[in-house]
Amino acid sequence: MNRIPAALSHLLPSTLAFFTPAHGASPNAREIDTLYKITLYIALVIFFAVEVALGYALVKFRKRKGAVAAQIHGNTRLEVSWTVAAAVILVGLAVLTFAKLSSIQDPPNSGPGGAVLGEQNNLIYASSSRKLPPNGKALDITVIGRQYIWQFVYPGANEPDGLGAPYSYEELVVPTETTVSLDIVSSDVVHSWWVPELGGKFQAVPGYHNYTWFKISKPGIFRGQCAFLCGRGHARMIATVKAVPPAQFEEWLARQKQLIAQANAEAEKARAKLKAQTGAGAVENP
C-alpha cells in the first residue's frame, strides 16, 4: 500500500511530463513536444466541454414525474455551426503544424563547439537525397537494423566499396553540438529507429532508405529501442545514444578504428591457422 502514495508524490511535480512525450535533448524533439502541447490544450478544452455536456444532459434531463420530452427533430443552424466550428479548429491545427514543420524536419547547422567536419577526418556528408543543414555539413551515420541489434556505421571508409569504416553496435557515440544525420536501413525485416528524447521514429524498411537527424547540446546518454515488431527478440533490441564532447568523440572513433583493425588482424591470423591445420582450400574465404 505504501508504494502507490510514494509513486504519486513523485508524479505530482512532474504532472506536465506525465502528459507529454519525452523530449529535450534535440531541437526536433522539443519542437514536436511544443506542437503536441498546443494540440493537448485544445484537445483538453474540447474533451471537457463534450464530457460535461454529456454528463449535464444525463443528469438534468433524466426522467422525472411530469417531465415531457421535447420533440425536436434537429436544428439546421446549430448543426451547421458546430460543423463549421470543428472545421475551423482543424484548420488551425493544420496551420500550426505547417508553421512548425521546417523546425522539425530541417536540420540546423552544427554549433560552434561541434566536431570539425571536413576532408581532413573524412567526417562529412553531402548528398541530395536527404535534407542537410544550410552549410551542407552533418555527421553522417548509417543505422542498420537487424534481428535484434542496431549497428552504426561511421564515415571514414578507406576502401571505395565502403569497407573499413568504423562501426559500433547498440551504442551510438556522437559529438555534442554537432548535427548528426542518420541514414536508416534494414538488412532483414522491418525495424523502427526511436530514441524518444532525440525526436520521432523512422522505420528501417529493407530495400529503402529513411532519414532523420538530431543535434545534442550537452553530453548525456539517451535510451531507445526498436519500435516495430521484428520478431521474438524485439523487446531486447535496444539502442543507446551517448553524446560526448567532440575531442572525446574523435578519440573514441580512433580507438574504435584501431580495435576493429586489431580484431580483423586476429581473425585473419585465426583463419590462416585454421587453413594450415585443415589444408589449403578446405576453408573458403567467406
Added chain:
Amino acid sequence: MATYAPPIPEITAHRAEREATGWTSWITTTDHKRIGIMYMVLTFVFFLLGGTEALMIRLQLGAPNNTLVTPEIYNQLFTMHGTTMIFLFVVPMMAGLANYFLPLMIGARDMAFPRLNALSFWLLLAGGIVFYASLFWHPPEAGWTSYPPLSDALYSPSGGQDAWIYLIHLTGLSSLLGAINFYVTVANMRARGMSWGRLPLFVWAILTYSVLLIFALPVIAAAVTMLLTDRHFGTHFFDPTEGGSPLLWQNLFWFFGHPEVYIMVLPGFGIVSEILPVFARKPIFGYKAIAASTVAIAFLGFLTWAHHMFTTPIPEAILVFVMLSSFLIAIPTGVKMLNWIATLWRGTIEFTTPLLFCAGFIALFLIGGISGVFLAIFPVDWQLNETYFVVAHIHFVLVGGAVFPIFAAIYYWFPKITGRMLGEGLGKLSFTLMFVGVLATFLIQHVMGLDGMPRRIYEYDNVGHLALYNLISTVGSFILAAGVLVTIINVWRSLKVGVTAGPDPWKANTLEWFTSSPPPVNNFDVVPLVRSFEPMKDIRNEVQRRSGDSGAGASGTATVPAGATQVGL
C-alpha cells in the same frame, strides 16, 4: 322473407410455417434469425477467447521483466488477440446483429439470399476453425498486421502464418457475401413507404458497412494471396532482395485496414442512433446529418490509410495530404457525437442498461476520437506511433466504439431474440465494471506510450513509473473482464427465469418491435405502411388516437403531446 346469410370469407394470409426443431434444423437453417443467433453466439465465444488472450498479455506485463510467458508465446498471444477481436468478433458480430435485425427493421420476410446467408456463417466458422486449429501446431506470431519480411517463409516458417492467411480469406469471403446480401436486401426488400429518408439509422450504418467491405476486402484478399505465393510458390512481391517491396504490403494492408476500423465502428454508431432516442423519448437529433456523416466517414475512410505509415520512407506531399484527410474525417465524427448529445438534450432519459452503454460509448469514444487527432498530426505521430499511446487510442475507439454498442445491443435486443428481459441490476453492475475497467486499463496506457514504451514488447525494464502504470492497466483489465462475466451470468439467468418481454418492452421506434418476441419464422403477418423513420411510434400513437386514449396511459410515449411528432409525413 328468407334470411340469407352469406358465408364469411376466410382468407389465409400466409401459409403457416412450422418451426423446425432439433440440432439438424440449426445446421440446415436459412432463417436469418437463426443464422443471426448462431453468428452472435459464435462471435461471442471468439470474444471470450480473444479476451482471455488479452488477460494473459496483461498478466505478462503486470510486472517488469516478467517471465510468465516466453517471447514466442507472447508474440503469438497478441497476434491471436488482435486477429480474433477484429476478424472473428467485431466484424462478424455486427453481421450477426444485422442478420437478425436488418430484415425485421425494414419489414422483410428474410434476407434477399437466404442460402448465401447460411454460407456466410459457415465460412466464418471455417475461418475460425482454421485459425484456432493452429493452436495445436504453431500459432502465427507476426502480429495482426503481419508485415513482410517478418511474415515471409524465411522469418516465419511455421504453418501458423498460413493459418492466418486462410483466416483472412475465409472470413473475408464470408463478410463479402454477407455485405452483398445486406446491400441487396436493403435495396429491394423494404416495407411499403420506407423510403431512403425513413431507413432506420442502424440500417444506414449496415448499408455503409457493406459498401466499405465490398471495396476494402478484395484488396486484403489480393495482399494475402501475394503473401501466400511469396511464402510457397516462389514469387517476390514483398521481397526487397528480388525487387519486391515491403512497403507494397503496408499500402495494401492499410488500404483495407483503415476502412476496417470504420467497418467496425459504423454499425456501433448505428446501434447507438437507434437506442438513444428510445430512452430519451425523443426523435434522433438531425437524422439526415447522422445518415450523411456515416456516408462521409466511409468515403473519407478510403483516403487516409497512409496515416498508418507516417514513419515509413514516403514523400512529404503524402504525409501532408493524409494528415489533412485524417483531419477531415474528424468533422463528420464530431458532428455525430454532438447529434447524440443533442438527442439526449431536453429528453426524459430512462436509465436502462442499453442507455448506459450508449452513454458510456459517447464518453469513451470521445477519448479515442481526440487521441486520433494527435496521431493524424504526422510530426506528433513520429513520437506516438507504435507506442502504448496507439494501443490506448485503438482500444478507446474499438472498445468504446464497437464493444460498448454491442453490449448496448445485447441488452436492448435480447428481449426480442429470446422473449425475456435481461436483469437490470446485473446489467448496471456489468456496465459499471466495464466502464471503470476500460478507463483503468487504457487511460494510463497513453502515459506509458508518452514515456517511451513501444507496443508488442514482452518485457520492459523498471524505468520511471512504468511498473506502476502497467500494474494499474493489468488490474483494470480484470475489472473489465469481471464486467463481461456479469453479463454472461445475466444472460444465463434470464434464459431461465427472465421476465417475459412481450412484443415491445421498451416502447421503441422501429419495426422489429411490431412483431412478437421472439418473432415467428415469417417475421410479420402484416407489414404496416411506413410513414416516418419511427414507424412504431406512429403505430402506437395511431392506436391511442383510435382508442380515444388521450395519453395518460402506461406506455412510454404517452407523455408525448399529441401532434408533436411528425406522424404520417
